[in-house]
């Protein structure tokens with residue numbers, strides 16, 4: 001079979017080599033992965049589905065950056081269970097079995113005379129980065145808010161500072177920035193008279209819910225990225241169905257970003273818990 005600079009190992013098989021790996025905080029790593037066809041087409045807010053090895057499961061991962069010329073995509077992976085742990089055990093030079101993408105719709109970004117806010121928690125801080133850069137390209141004023149339990153768990157702060165006009169940090173224990181949650185930082189912006197016209201929040205479901213609860217009475221357009229259970233990522237299997245504005249949507253195909261004021265979060269939480277026992281079994285099986 002023809003080989004294009006070591007990237008194509010057969011007509012359809014690519015190498016998806018890990019080119020860089022960096023620990024950002026305990027159990028959380030930044031990766032640069034060779035994926036030239038995906039890197040050419042990516043847009044802010046999209047994601048990929050990754051399978052680490054031939055026997056592995058597929059997991060969705062947000063894209064936190066890419067270089068179309070070098071054919072590289074960047075992801076951040078937090079060890080949550082079997083598959084994320086398997087990838088985080090891989091090293092530079094190792095190859096992932098499959099990386100499928102780009103998947104999902106691009107983030108919703110439009111010109112505003114106010115301030116756009118992006119809020120990240122955990123891997124979500126990387127996920128909001130491309131959207132922050134899109135706001136900047138449009139000439140919008142953009143403020144980033146990053147939250148974590150403690151200073152050592154904050155991710156991608158320097159990268160977000162480079163993309164935003166200002167970045168506010170929040171920690172639950174007050175070790176740096178505002179003591180409390182990302183909503184406290186958002187409240188501070190509003191109290192300081194900043195005209196917030198849109199919010200994108202990506203992170204744990206309780207965080208996205210809290211942001212939506214705060215912005216709804218203020219009529220601030222709020223987008224959330226739904227981390228629903230996904231299997232194929234193309235709208236075929238139905239695993240990622242979510243209720244938005246009373247309609248059934250597929251998070252992989254219609255999202256992952258949705259109008260947070262219309263999302264049925266209670267249903268999302270219920271569906272996320274559907275496979276807890278199986279996930280425990282899978283982790284135990286590979287830990288033996």
Ligand SMILES: Cc1cc2nc3c(=O)[nH]c(=O)nc-3n(C[C@H](O)[C@H](O)[C@H](O)COP(=O)(O)OP(=O)(O)OC[C@H]3O[C@@H](n4cnc5c(N)ncnc54)[C@H](O)[C@@H]3O)c2cc1C
Pocket residue numbers: 047057058059060061062063075076077078079080081082083084085123127226227228229230231256272273279280283
């Ligand atoms: C659009 C999207 C983007 C995401 N981006 C990132 C990212 O950039 N970095 C990151 O670390 N994580 C990301 N996640 C979450 C990540 O996909 C899950 O942590 C991962 O699937 C866990 O799999 P596991 O086998 O390691 O753990 P498991 O033990 O299988 O599960 C641990 C937790 O992850 C959730 N989960 C399990 N399988 C899936 C699945 N196929 N799809 C969605 N959630 C699942 C479960 O609800 C469970 O709470 C994203 C999820 C979605 C839907």
Ligand code: FES
Pocket residue numbers: 229230231232233234235236237238239240241250251252253
């Ligand atoms: S993951 Fe299968 S329809 Fe969305």
